[in-house]
Amino acid sequence: MPLDKQYDPAQFEPAIYKKWEESGAFTPRHADTKPYVIMLPPPNITGTLHIGHALQDTIMDVLIRYHRMLGQPTLWLPGTDSAAIATNRVLEEQLAAEGKTRQQIGREEFLRRADAWYAKTGQEIIQQMKRLGVSCDWSRLRYTLDEAYIQAVNQAFVEFYKRGYLYRGERIVNWDPASQTTVSDLEIDWHTEKAPFYTLQYGPFQIGTARPETKFGDKYVVMHPADARYQQYQHGETFEAEWINGPVTATVIKDESIDPAFGTGAMTITPWHDAADFAIAERHNLDKQQIIGFDGKLLPIAGACAGLTINEARPKIIEQLTKKGLLVAVDENYQHSVALNNRGKGVIEPQVMRQWFVDMSQLKDKALQAAAQESVRFVPTRWKKHFMHWLENVYDWNVNRQIWLGHRLPVWWKPGTHGTEHEEGNFVVSVDPPAGGGEGWEQDPDVLDTWFATALWPFATLGWPRKSAARSRGKPSDLELFYPTSVLVTARDILYLWVARMVFSGLEFMGDVPFREVFIHPTVLAKDGRRMSKSLGTGVDPLGLITTYGADAIRFGLMYQLHYDSQAIKFDEEAIKSGRNFVNKIWNIGRLLESIPKRDTPTIADQWITQRLHATIQQVTQSLEQYRFGEAAHVLYDFVWRDVADWYLEILKVEGSTTVARQVFAALLRLLHPFMPHVTEVLWEKSGRSDLLMTAAWPTAGKVEAATDALAHFQDIVSTTRRARALFDIPPKVVVDLAVTAAPLPQALAALSRARLVPAATA
């Protein structure tokens, strides 16, 4: 049956995907050879596929398909993440629209709504991934809130606790009064804002602040020990100062963290509401006083301002200070940074709270060692430096959150003890509620930081902690077979949030790294270099692109733009269009080969294209091994379009071996398959193969010899003739006489030059 002139992706893609799925080839075949394993970074169930996913998924699918064709047992394990904070916010917004709060409807009803919502949206992103053609093992699909995963998270928490890494501590944390929860350092966005900077008289000192509302409790003034201006004041000496609500006794503290060049070089501290001040207070064992409540309103210590929000209180405080003559100066043009919760968008108010922390001091060393020794290897290598730098400076990790969605802490409290002064000895950390020993144990109301759960992804998805649970009798378990995984493919923005935590969690619980390599791919930006975002209107819908151009086109277009060392891809739809055109070119090469009558008289052109093919196999293979996807795509593009289409096939129309041509084309389909799986599979089938291209063997390069000069000579003659025709404006229909002394491929030469060969005049 003749093929259409143009390849129509919509006509073939769904059927091809179905065929792949039904073949069972997405599931790894057990074998003795080393498996190749990738864990899909679980996308948030709340989201839809964006172009960054399309890029990342294509990279993983290229790797997976390549390794599958190499004959390795290949596992790409998919899954989704509950993204508790984001979902929590979505649900609260929905409730707000109904004029309700989560507290009003209660925890049970809230979680019921969450389940309903997950059920509705959970499959969406998976369907979208399938349209891209990804070859995940769907039989192993996991979800961070499925029953077994919850068990793994509980087990990890209990184990961390038993091994002494988890502790309950009173520390300064990022509190979001709007969402009523703590937030990770890594999930804060800093926005610069202009705010008045006040210089205030504090006893004999002048101190600066942009946050006068925190100043009520100030009773320490801090300066650098070497600051000559304050030599006469001794560390620890006290003095009386008139302050906002009356006289206070203040103490002088000398601390090296103070920058003498900033302002007056002296400052008062608010340990309860500032991390730096907290550190100073800890060093010198100073008192800490809460000024702002968890609802964001000032506490009774603020006197007349108690109960007011920060914005309401500020002018009053300044008025009071002015009245007392304590306001020395105001800089209206001061720029400072304000911390926002990047999920909930509330303004962060640091607070001292009793929270769960993971002690990083030992865990970080293990991860650092793994990076230093390259038992986890970063690609490109510069990310190793970033990774290590972050770990070297990491703080203990606050792991509980005060929202309702997510993994609830496996911590059980005696009634009425949680959050009181007398917590010690009144809780039990265990997966199951404590049996006996009194009734009414209450489970801790908090849930875990979402990254605590995803840190376990590489092994919890394989069945941990049931280490030896075999899938079938006598066979090794998934955990034994597939851990550690081969490579993690991810974006740089979660290098710390997620990658680092997987590394130390894997080392801790599995005794080995979770992946041998980490490939950090570029970020996809809008064409003009801005971030892709819905609010900027710069986002691109990959599904729309798939509908317009086909999955193969978007895959190839993305890979073609993926250059090894760049941090960003400026997304240009033209590249996708170009991918579509390339796919169509392949399709038409298939058509042409069908139409040329069989003939087996090899020429130097056949010899030449075979050599070029081998060089191409070598280059593409090497590029894939090095994660140089853009390079591989370019090599393929140039080979197909320049060598195969423009020269070899034009010659083949006139003379040469269709047998060689078909061999070259078959090898080409294999090389292209990871990049454009659908069209290559269709052509494979149309060429009469009954097996799947997906599981065909990756081509191996024969001996690569230098390309024959004879063809270069041929190309020279043709090009020269064409240039001459253009120069003299000879219409295509006019056949010219061409006199050459030695004519390689005479028939092809005549055809491509639109010439009649005549004997060269002998001198």
Add this chain to the structure above:
RNA sequence: GGGUGCAUAGCUCAGUGGUAGAGCGCUUCGUUCACAUCGAAGAGGUCGAAGGUUCGAUCCCUUCUGCACCCACCA
């Protein structure tokens, strides 16, 4: 304050210690039956600036400038 990446044709970007490359766009020509999602010919670049190493630098080194991003407890 520290760090990373980038700077090459009008645009988006490859690339190499030795006469500069692609795609798109542009100019001219062409639908002979693989493909107009195509083919042929062509125009277009002191490879960000300044120094240095070298027989020779767009490439290696130093400094600078501009852009983007990351980290950081700027009161």
